[in-house]
Amino acid sequence: MLKVEKVCAGYGRMQILHDVDLTLGEGEIVALVGANGAGKTTTLRAVCGQIRPTAGTITFDGAPTLGRRPDELVRDGLVHVPEDRALFGTLTVEENLRMGAWTRSHAQAETALREVLELFPVLAERRGQVAQTFSGGQQQMLAIGRALMAGPRLLMLDEPSTGLSPKLTWAMLEAIERIRDGGVSVLLVEQNAKQALAIADRAYVLESGSTVLHGTGAELAGSAEVRKAYLGL
Ligand SMILES: Nc1ncnc2c1ncn2[C@@H]1O[C@H](COP(=O)(O)OP(=O)(O)O)[C@@H](O)[C@H]1O
Ligand SMILES: [Mg+2]
Secondary structure, three states, rough: OOOEEEEEEOOOOOEEEEEEEEEOOOEEEEEEOOOOOOHHHHHHHHHHOOOOEEEEEEOOOOOOOOOOHHHHHHHOEEEEEEEEOOOOOEEEHHHHHHHHOOOOHHHHHHHHHHHHHHHOOHHHHOOEEHHHHHHHHHHHHHHHHHHHEEEEEOEEEEOOOOOOOOHHHHHHHHHHHHHHHHHOOOEEEEOOHHHHHHOEEEEEEEEEOEEEEEEEEEHHHHHHHHHHHOOOO
């Protein structure tokens, strides 16, 4: 459903991505792992239309994304949870979630709200609480919940485990598997490679702006060479 081919992109005259290639099929969790500064966030920005590739092609459901605005891509089901989460701190959990449903009908929003509160019970318990009082883990769940309110078919997550304890990270990864099992494909960006590879159907290693390796999550996690050279494990 997503195909990224030989994509080059950057900021101004500074090129960050060099020939990034990746594909993601219906119902998959695909992880994109690599060191800090490798270009993971930049790759997601290029896919969701925030920055424009200078070369290469990106297609979603067979149609090129180039020239389409991020909000148009959201309506088509491509939804991005940015690195900084971008919550509305003074709004409540429920208000933040409802903001995510701006592309949807009232009935769709009500159904989605029920599903999100079921997926993350902590959000149901704190429905009326303002977001800025939340811990890092709760804020991350809220950011993912808000993205789910848009009814994504492909959810792109930028380092969802940042700031979480190992225990909360595993809970988050389990939630991501449940999201996939519910029919939403996931592109998961993580510096925390070990955990991401554990749930990924397939994965790519990004090094200095290029995709240098790919394989199943288990293949990459199991290769001594990969672990040493790229994953710092
Ligand atoms: N908005 C920006 N303007 C200029 N350079 C940026 C910007 N965002 C990121 N970069 C640079 O692009 C490179 C890749 O960054 P990024 O995609 O954030 O990597 P990662 O997410 O893998 O840590 C880094 O050298 C970073 O300094
Ligand atoms: Mg990043």
